[in-house]
Amino acid sequence: MPGPPQNPHDLDRHDLSGVLATINDEVRERFGEGKVADYIPALAEVPLDRFGMALVTREGAVFEAGDARERFSIQSISKVFTLTMAMEAVGDDLWKRVDREPSGDPFNSLIQLELEKGIPRNPFMNAGALVTADVILSHVDEAERTLLEFMRARSGNPEVRTSEAIARSERESGFRNVAVANFIRSYGNLHNDVDAVLDFYYSQCSLLMDCVDVARSVQYLAQRGWCGISGTRVISEESATRINSLMMTAGTYDAAGDFAFYVGLPAKSGVAGGIAAVVPNVMGICVWSPGLDEKGNSQLGRYALHRFTRMTGLSVF
Ligand code: DON
Numbered sequence: 001m002p003g004p005p006q007n008p009h010d011l012d013r014h015d016l017s018g019v020l021a022t023i024n025d026e027v028r029e030r031f032g033e034g035k036v037a038d039y040i041p042a043l044a045e046v047p048l049d050r051f052g053m054a055l056v057t058r059e060g061a062v063f064e065a066g067d068a069r070e071r072f073s074i075q076s077i078s079k080v081f082t083l084t085m086a087m088e089a090v091g092d093d094l095w096k097r098v099d100r101e102p103s104g105d106p107f108n109s110l111i112q113l114e115l116e117k118g119i120p121r122n123p124f125m126n127a128g129a130l131v132t133a134d135v136i137l138s139h140v141d142e143a144e145r146t147l148l149e150f151m152r153a154r155s156g157n158p159e160v161r162t163s164e165a166i167a168r169s170e171r172e173s174g175f176r177n178v179a180v181a182n183f184i185r186s187y188g189n190l191h192n193d194v195d196a197v198l199d200f201y202y203s204q205c206s207l208l209m210d211c212v213d214v215a216r217s218v219q220y221l222a223q224r225g226w227c228g229i230s231g232t233r234v235i236s237e238e239s240a241t242r243i244n245s246l247m248m249t250a251g252t253y254d255a256a257g258d259f260a261f262y263v264g265l266p267a268k269s270g271v272a273g274g275i276a277a278v279v280p281n282v283m284g285i286c287v288w289s290p291g292l293d294e295k296g297n298s299q300l301g302r303y304a305l306h307r308f309t310r311m312t313g314l315s316v317f
Contacts, residue, residue, distance in 0.1 A: 008313030009282055011057060016312075020053055020065035023307050027051045027066070027289065027300045034291020034299035037271040042169035043290075046072070046272070051289040053304055054211035058223050058282060068211040072288055073166045075270025076107065077214060078204040079129045080221075080243065080251075081150060086123075086132045087239050089139035097135070097189055098128045102249045102256050107271075107296055108176045110183060118187020122250040124268065127180050130190065133201045137192045144203050154220065155213040156229040166206040167199075174198065205270070214276050214286035221247075221266070221278045244278055248316075255295040255302075263305045264315025273298040277305055279314045 006013060031049040038044035052068035086094055103121040105111060112121055120128035136143050144162075151160045170177075181194045190197055209217070220227040225240035227233070235243075247266035252259045252275075259267055265285070267277040273290035275298055285308070289300035309315040 005313075011282070014312050016055060016063045019308065019311050020055070020063055022311070023053060023304050024051065024065040026307065027304055030300055030303070032291070034273075034289070034293055036273075036290050037292055037296070040166070040170055040173055040271070042163075042166045043073070043272055046290045048289075048291045050273075051287075051300055051304070052211040053287045053308075054215040054285070056212070056215040056219050056284045058219065058228060060219075060228050062212060062215075064212055067288070068286075070288075071208040071210045071213075072274055072290070073163055073205060073270070073272045074207045074209050074214060074274055075205045075272045076124065076126075076129070077268050077270040077274050077276045078147075078207055079124050079132070080218065080247065080268045080276065081154070082129065082132050082136060082147065082204055083123045083243060083246070084235055084239070085140060085147065085150065086135040087243075088235060090135055094123075094132075094135060098123050098131045100246060100249075104254050107253045108180070110176075110180055113180070113183055113187075118184050118189040120184070122246060124246065124250045125253065126177055127184060130177070130181050130184060130197055130201055133204070134190045134192050134197050137196060137200055143200055147204060148207075151207060151209070151217060153230045153232075154217040154227060154234070155209060156216055157209070157213050160207060160209055160213060162203045163206045163208050166208075167202045170202040170205060171198070174202065177201065211274075211286040211288050214274060214288075215284045218276045218278055218284035218286070222280060222282060222284050224281070241280075244280055247278065252297050253295060255293070255297050259297075259302070260317075263302065264309050264317045265305065266316070267305065269297040269301070271296055273301060275301040275305065280316060282314060
């Protein structure tokens with residue numbers, strides 16, 4: 001039997017570059033698994049044989065592997081950042097309009113909305129993110145530009161921008177989101193013009209970033225709300241803790257249980273194949289590989305995170 005456990009949070013114990021190299025090799029053996037999100041035509045064009053992974057420690061050290069510098073649209077990972085902005089804008093009033101429970105349903109589901117009278121289950125389902133977008137439009141001047149500046153400051157990359165082509169493709173194929181937004185509006189839980197809410201939502205989903213940008217951008221969640229990249233406090237310690245808890249319970253939708261079981265980190269996925277994860281008090285992480293599993297989360301990205309927490313012991317459990 002092994003002796004007493006060592007402290008995995010002592011990063012000097014780990015060969016993080018070696019861990020990433022091993023994961024990169026293992027993932028490349030499995031290229032071809034999963035399916036790209038073809039319900040958004042612009043995402044259907046991305047090849048399956050891509051994998052990138054980046055770690056950014058709370059001291060700001062960067063470790064990366066594979067295609068960690070190739071940009072992809074962050075899609076629903078953006079919901080973490082708009083949630084941050086909405087919590088800052090209206091505080092606890094946000095929770096009158098969106099709940100904090102796991103849904104057990106797919107990201108684009110409508111089914112609970114009628115039973116729960118237009119109050120989305122959590123801010124990470126599309127329904128919840130549309131309410132969050134509405135809150136931002138009501139309370140933040142020049143919402144799109146402010147979000148872009150927020151992302152540039154969090155990532156330290158002034159080149160972060162929205163892909164107009166992807167935003168257009170989402171708008172042209174977003175029939176489900178149009179239905180969700182109008183349904184919520186019918187309950188009075190959207191206050192702005194439905195098209196304006198959808199436009200803001202598509203622009204947040206179409207932000208182009210790479211794994212290093214995203215791992216840097218969630219660093220404030222690994223530092224209790226302090227962003228070491230810009231040297232500013234973004235949110236209170238309490239808010240950071242709450243966002244991490246929501247990522248754990250709802251960040252990967254109806255796979256959140258499996259993520260807790262196999263990975264054990266707060267994580268937020270996007271349908272372009274990115275997953276942002278946080279090791280609280282230790283590091284921000286991003287993995288990207290476009291092939292999705294049946295729940296809409298990156299199949300090889302999830303495998304990579306699973307291997308990472310198994311090899312390092314760096315899960316929250
Ligand atoms: O609204 C959509 O369907 C996409 N723009 C984002 C969905 C998404 O990323 C779900 N996450 N896995």
